[in-house]
Amino acid sequence: MERPGFIETPGRRVTRSSAVASETNTDDTSDSAVDMVRGSKSVTRRRTSGKTKTEDILEEEAKTVATNGHTISTEKKPRIVDGWEEGKDPKVDYSGHFEFGGSWGVLSMMIGFPMLMYYMWIGAVYYDGKFPRASEGQSTLAFIAHLANLVYVGAFPSIKAWTIYWVFFLFEGACYLLLPGITVMGRPLPHLGGKQLPYYCSAVWSFYTSILLALTLHFTGIFKLYTIIDEFGSLMSVAIISGFLVSFVAYFSALARGAQHRMTGYPIYDFFMGAELNPRMFGILDFKMFFEVRLPWYILLFVTMGAAARQYEVYGYVSGEVGFLLMAHFLYANACSKGEECIVSTWDMYYEKWGFMLIFWNLAGVPLSYCHCTIYLANHDPATYHWNRYFLTFLYIAYLFVYWVWDTTNSQKNRYRQQERGTMVFRNTFPQLPWQTLENPKTITAEDGSKILVDGWYGKARKIHYTCDLFFALNWGLITGFKSPFPWFYPVFFACMISHRALRDIQRCRNKYGEAWLEYERRVPYLFIPVSIYVFHPTIPGYPKARFPGVVVFSEIYQVTGPVSRFARQIAGQGYICAAPSTYHEFTGPEPLEYNAEDTDKGNKWKVSKKLAAYDEDASLCVDYLLSLPTCTGRVGATGMCLGGHLAYRCALDSRVKAAVCYFATDIHSKTLAAGKNDDSLARAEDIKGELIMIFGKNDNHVPPEGRDLIRKTLQDKGVLFSFYEVAWAQHAFIRDELSKGRYDPAITKVCFEMLLELFGRTLKLDLGEHDGRELEIEDVC
Incomplete structure (x- = not known):
């Protein structure tokens, strides 16, 4: 499973067509679809993930002699995967890559984050949830001394705090070792010749045993749960100190035993990232596994349980807002426990070393900085943050739905990996949800035989689990309102962390899986939120480094119909990557509407129901996607017919679009596109920086002569570089080759x-790169 701050990675049906030969490839996702870590990336917009349908145009690039007769060099270059070069010493990191800004970056994090934790705690406790600031006339030094005194008085690491924290620590360690569980095998470790380590999973029993014991201690008065709230400052200090102490022990112990792995030779950086990959005790207690679930997420839950206990004692009830956090934190900790066996295949277990980053984050960072939503509610009267009951009900329902997506997403990925290795064990844990396991999922096979999952949720968005994690984080802040910044620390921090994580993972997967990962990106173009888009991607045998311009192809009111698909395929066949979005994804699925009266009414209704900003966002996201592809030259154009002609025009308002061809664009002259029927397309004509072609039929009854004259005059007055064509005898939709009621004219x-080809060829340009030197054998295909 995955958790906020500990994330992983990994769609659509693919039809490939080729002028000479074609090959259908259905596969899966990377370790991204396997890993679980912290942090990650996206385009800075509302959506960045998607459901897509892809078609590869031109000839499929040859993979083996058997499939297409290409001769393939057998020379194998050593690969550097996950920092280890095949055949070299696994104790050395050969990647030359440094995360977080290298030694200086990680040093600033090790110093800065504990200070930030204290600063937020002071603001939450002594400044009513506001930023601590120097009082009028107070010097900076005096203010710092004041803050230090507050830490000394309110957060001194007392014997009581040390006892609470380490008794809990040792108790969870005993639960790990002694309670019932199952043993599953981890991922093969390449540097150990594919050896798989066993992992003992007993978190389910540990979780419920811990809750039962905590409630028993509370109700018997031996240890009131709200003591955690009362001693929060001291417990935080103990956790921070413990994080440093355990990190030192882990690092120097690994060096003393010669157990270091992937070391860079930079001590500060290596201390932060860790020295040992798989630290263990008694042959069963895996420290990374132990720290990953039980310590951070159980502590977070107990902090919230303490807030609920305090609220009940003071007010006689538990507010809906605290109840919401109790539900959220219980579900998260429970999911991590019930899916513990899935964690063994994740990035943290497989790749990350046991260093300060993992140790401090699990002992202190996660449980005692992510909990400021709880601390704020615990320190304030429920009347000061009360939400409307209907809105609160909506939050509960929405959260449970997204939880289902998140739980099943992680289950699909990890169970697929377990099925692949024959290590899957079914556990009847709570809750069991529909669609947790995929049957015969589609995958992509890399050259080394590893597979990338492109089915289930990972066929809809490459990092949809990140979307869910971010939704959780935002709700943890939202439930507290907007009077304090500290509950919003976690959502902001997590958004930055998740962006970094996605970038890190994408780079790693492109290096590890090569062309297979690029194919996954083509099939599933967005990162976070599914948006239906059809992608038509050319490949040219002999030119593995070919880069193609991108073209956004906008559809008519019927979405991506046969004529639109054939139009896009025809453009792609000339060496362009075409992205055709399903225009009405807010209202319906990606399927095209029918050319009949009923669906015509639907299309026209949705055309003026969708917001103008949503049209523009779709266009911008398509441009973002095309530009993100390693196979794109970085130059993008746009085209479309009817409604799509107008959308191509609006796409050209984006300065990144170098050229646009608009076929019989409707509603530009009347300003009636989108909700409110008052678009600004003509008014913004001067924003078009690329070259434009406008094509109309003189007999077009959708855009009358005066409308065409207005468009032409406005473009001229605004100084737009454009060509304007009116075909004497053509009607509206004269290029639509299906059910056009006699209007289709193939010659025109x-x-x-x-x-279109002349404009795009002149302004966008193809970059084939060098030929790979392979010779094609002549095949008798008759």
């Missing part, structure tokens, strides 16, 4: 397509 269509 061909001429207009040549206009």
Whole structure:
């Protein structure tokens, strides 16, 4: 399973067509679809993930002699995967890559984050949830001394705090070792010749045993749960000190035993990232496994249980807001426990070393900085943060739905990996949810035989689990309102962390899986939120480094119909990566509407129901996607017909779009696109920086002569570089080759397509790169 701050990675049906040969490839996702870590990336917009349908145009690139007769060099270059070069010493990191800004960056984090934790605690406790600031006339030094005194008085690491923290620590260690569980095998470790380590999973029993004991101690008066709230400052100090102490022991112990792995030779950086990959005790207690679930998430839950106990004692009830956090933190800790066997295949277990980053974060960072939503509610009267009951009900329902997506997403990925290795064990733990396991999932196979999952939720968005984690984080802040910044620390911090994580993972997966990962990106173009988009991608045999311009192809009111799909495929066949978004994804699925009266009414209704900003966002996201592809030259154009012609025009308002061809664009002259029927397309004409072609039929009854004249005059007055064509005898939709009611004219269509190719060829340009030197054998295909 995955948790906020501990994240992983990993869609659509693919149809490939080729001028000479084609090969269908269905596969899975990377370790990204396997890993679980912290942090990650996206485009800085509302959506960044998607459901897609892809078509590869031109000839499929040859993979083996058997499939297409290409001769393939057998020379194998050593690969550096996950910092280890095949055949070299696993104790050395050969990647030359440093995370977090290297030694200086990690040093600043090790110093800065504990200070930030104290600063937020002071603000939450002594400044009513506000930022601590120097009082009028107070010098900086005096203010710092004041803060230090507050820490000394309110957060001194007392014997009581040490006892509470380490008794809990040792108790959880005993539960790990002594309570019932199952043993599952981890991922093969390449540097150990594919050896798999056993992992003992007893977190389910540990979790419920811990809760039962905590409630018993509370109700018997031996240890009131709200003591955690009362002693929070002292417990935080103990956790911070413990994080440093355990990190030192882990690092120097590994060096003393010669157990170091992937060391860079920079002591500060290596201390932060860790020295040992798989630290263990008694042959059963895996420290990374132990620290990953039981310490951070159980402590977070107990802090919230303490807040609920305090609120009940003071007010006689538990507010809906505290109840919401209790539900959220219980579900999260429970999910990590019930899915503990899934953690063994994740990035933290497989790749990350046991260093300050993991140790401090699990002992102190996660449980005692992510909990400021709870601390704020515990320190304030429920009347001061009370939400409307209907909105609160909505939050509960929405949270439970997203939890289902999150739980099943992680289950699909990890169970697939277990099925692949024959290590899957079914556990009847709570809750069992539908769609946790995929049957015969689609995958992509890399050259080394590893597979990438492209099915289930990972066929809809590459990091949809990140979306869910971010949703959780935002709700933890939202439930407290907006009077204090500290509950919002975790959502902001997590968004930054998740962005870094995604970048890190994408880079690693592109290096590890090569062309297979690029194919996954083509099939599932977005990162976070599913948006239906069809992608048509060319490949040219002999040119593995070919880079293609991108073209956004906008559809008519019927979405991506057969004519639109064929139009996009035809453009792709000339060496362009085409992305065709499903225009009405807010209202319906990606399937095209029918060319009949009923669906025509639907399309026209949705056309003026969708917001103008949403149209523009779709266009911008398509441009973002094309530019993100390693196979894209970085130059993008746009085209479309009917409604799509107008959308291509609006896409050209984006300065990144170098050229646009608009076929019989509707509603520009009347300003009636989108909700409110008052678009600003003509008013913003001067924003078009690329070259434009406008094509109309003189008999087009959707855009009358005066409308075309207005468009032409406005473009001229605004100084737009454009060509304007009116075909004498053509009607509206004259390039649509299906059910056009006699309006389709193939001869005019061909001429207009040549206009498009001339403009795109001149402004966008293809970059084939070097030929790979392979010779094609002549095959008798008859």
